[in-house]
Amino acid sequence: MENPIVKLQQKIGELTETQRRVADYIIKHPLDVAFLTVDQLAGVVKTSTTTIMRLTFSLGYSGYTEFQKGLQENLRNQAAPQTRLEANIKGINEDDLWGRYAESQIQNIQNTMDMISQDALEHTQKMIMSANRIICTSVRSGLPVAQYLSHGLNRLFGNTSLVVADVSDWVDSVVNMNENDLVIAVSFPRYARRIIDLARTAKMNGVKIISITDSYSSPLVSHSDLVLPCNSSSIAFHNSAVSSMFVADYLISALAINYPEQTKKRLDKVNAILTDMDYHSMN
Template sequence: MDKEPLTLLKDSVLALPDSQRKVANYIINHPTDVAFMTVDQLSSNVGTSTTTVMRLMANIGYSGYSEFQKNHQQMLREQASPQTRLEANLKSHNQSQSWTHYMERQLESIQQTATLNTEAMLNQAIEFIVSSNHIYTTSVRSGLPVAQYLVHNLNRLVGNAKFNLADSSDWVDDAVGMTKDDLLIVVSYSRYGKRIIDYARVAKEQEAKVIAITDSYSSPVVPYADLVLPCHSLGIASHNTIVPTMFMVDYLISAIALNYPNLTKDRLKDVNSILLSMNYHKE
């Protein structure tokens, strides 16, 4: 199709039946959210049926919701370069409201991320972590702080976690020894680093489990993932924001510490004992 999905909706909205117009308006007003939603989630949020959503897709020329969403996600990726984001955000920027606007946007992103990641999904991630022999985390660029924070705390709690920078080839030495009892946690945002995808692919070939913490179900790491944890990452300027992801990751760390005390208490005690013996902390 020549036109972008949102443009098709905007051009068609006035000619649509009322029920379909309601869906179209929701998509137009929540473009980033819809990129992550299933057709059931979309119809539930709008308060209509999946049949209405599918009829809307047919009316604007798509074979179904999946085709529309794929094209929509591609459009969002193409708009994701830092300079494009900055130019778009400058149009709505009001310096006097910067702090308030920032807080509102981040709170919305956290809430949306929380909605997308169900209790069952997070429990599965925790189960993968506590049952794995070795845990590896990886990322590049904007995702680095998330992966490093996660592995630092996991290693303190369970002692078998390691961070590998995807842009370095050192991860290959670990990947060749991966088994079905190991876990790779990938943090990847648009525009996705190629070496992250390579790492996820190799880990999957070694039959390791893979958790993808990423911003879209169309992310190129998703085909290699056993579990996808979607997180909003669109900031108010030019960069990927990690705030919603850090919120979710911090929950995983806290849940493991609280729900598996027999696994974590002794190790935390031993770590603290060594630090005290070194007078590591300033009194």
């Protein structure tokens, strides 16, 4: 049976706002939903059972019961295999904070991989490749991701800059952007108002928007052409950037590997300059 979570992810752009809220909850809490009645799920997400039934119909299921059976089967199939690292961590004492942290981040990455389809990653790469100018923007917990992505993309293409939305006067950066340009916005709860304002303003100018955020209920989604949802939960109080950094690093690597004709010449030049600088600094 086809994975219901994957079907939800593929359909997410066609759903109504209310259906998207239901889908977002299912994607983030599949184990809970697998054993909730349709009435209980409706109560949790504060919507009607009719909305949930229509959502399952749109996915090709005969109803909520068939959808739930597919979800349960998918969870059973996922529970069987374990990576070597996961198997090792299972044996760690519960009081071992280091082990518990590693286990939670492995789960974050796995959840993120479940939420982002290969098609979305390929589309992201094509949007980056076709952009004349790229702005990466974020604040607070998402800022390291935007900085890393900005550095990597600029090293590859030389057309990317970082805008710290709550510090920079971003209006000057966005005002001349158009449909040939791209903004990559990174934001996690509590979502920064300035990033949302930047994305909305850029979108009004026809700029393409990619959002790296925690869920499809993020306020960035309504201004985005493409969303890469990343699990940002942590074992402490803060948003974790591990899974979003994982996605950023993958994109940089995939672009370098998949588009060698566009990246190799520039990388060779940069490497030659850096090598020469290292040589002279040692003499």
